[in-house]
Amino acid sequence: MPETVNIGGVEILRTAALAPMASVADRAYRLMCREYGAAYVVSEMVSAKGICYSDRKTAALCTVTDEERPMAVQLFGSEPDFMAEAVKIVLEYRPDIIDINMGCPVPKVVNTGAGSALMRDIPLAARITEAAVKAAGDVPVTIKIRSGWDKEHICAVEMAKALEASGAAAVAVHGRTRDQFYSGTADRQVIADVVNAVSIPVIGNGDITDADSCMDMYRRTGCALAMIGRGSYGAPFIFREIAARLAGEDYSPPGVEERMRIMLRHISLMLELSDKPEHLAIHEARKHAAWYMNGYYGSAKFRGRCYQLSSYAEAEELAGEFITLQRARGAE
Numbered sequence: 266m267p268e269t270v271n272i273g274g275v276e277i278l279r280t281a282a283l284a285p286m287a288s289v290a291d292r293a294y295r296l297m298c299r300e301y302g303a304a305y306v307v308s309e310m311v312s313a314k315g316i317c318y319s320d321r322k323t324a325a326l327c328t329v330t331d332e333e334r335p336m337a338v339q340l341f342g343s344e345p346d347f348m349a350e351a352v353k354i355v356l357e358y359r360p361d362i363i364d365i366n367m368g369c370p371v372p373k374v375v376n377t378g379a380g381s382a383l384m385r386d387i388p389l390a391a392r393i394t395e396a397a398v399k400a401a402g403d404v405p406v407t408i409k410i411r412s413g414w415d416k417e418h419i420c421a422v423e424m425a426k427a428l429e430a431s432g433a434a435a436v437a438v439h440g441r442t443r444d445q446f447y448s449g450t451a452d453r454q455v456i457a458d459v460v461n462a463v464s465i466p467v468i469g470n471g472d473i474t475d476a477d478s479c480m481d482m483y484r485r486t487g488c489a490l491a492m493i494g495r496g497s498y499g500a501p502f503i504f505r506e507i508a509a510r511l512a513g514e515d516y517s518p519p520g521v522e523e524r525m526r527i528m529l530r531h532i533s534l535m536l537e538l539s540d541k542p543e544h545l546a547i548h549e550a551r552k553h554a555a556w557y558m559n560g561y562y563g564s565a566k567f568r569g570r571c572y573q574l575s576s577y578a579e580a581e582e583l584a585g586e587f588i589t590l591q592r593a594r595g596a597e
Contacts, residue, residue: 283305286309289309293535311339340363363405363407408435409438412442416442435468436459437469469486474503502527521561521597544575
């Protein structure tokens, strides 16, 4: 049996988890990654205040299906009272875990005092965590943070200690500062420092793009679980690669035909789960189609065409053309 990590009573395979990614990791994305072995998934970020004001869209984001479990619903906010109330509402959707985002670097989130802005106010972060933990009851609360606000203010260790003392069941650390956004290199040493500073599980996040980089994350940080974000773009099978490596099994990456088949199934699932008509729902699938073509000959031109897709039939046609081009180039 593979190793597991226990987060507040929730057993998770110690392979790799899917990171929460707004406007990317929707239900179709999560289901694709689960199918290929993601050990744990997290919802897109949901506004605590939005839920409290009965925002229909944010409430829809909280739905947890059995196929996605174990799954967390992720909330963001800067006010303990609103966070506590949002947690109580989210509990109705029966998440396995409630996660709070304290690492998002996007200005519209940071400017509300939420996301990575909380890296600059650790006492407030602790109060928000305490309020969430109290409201959550038996459901574990985890927190996602960054290494710090900027290179002069690396505070992940101090933050993690405060969150642990406030009742957090685990902390996920993205090894970049808020100022870095997604540029530069993730600092794995700061993740290792957090692992050594707290007794709760630490989830390591940043720059995992294949089995080698995942093994490096485990080896260099000692983290309890690795988490993958952008490394899964157009590659849900990265989770199968990592699981195979950990099990000592052979793994062969999908060839171009299989990759296009996976892409079409992903798009089909997105359309199936959307409440929008096809010509509108396909807009959200365009970037995913483009990601599946990365790294191949002529992909730049094809990616541009992906952003013009208006139907599933067009996606099928484009995938066929792409396969034909790659075969002509001798690609498998």
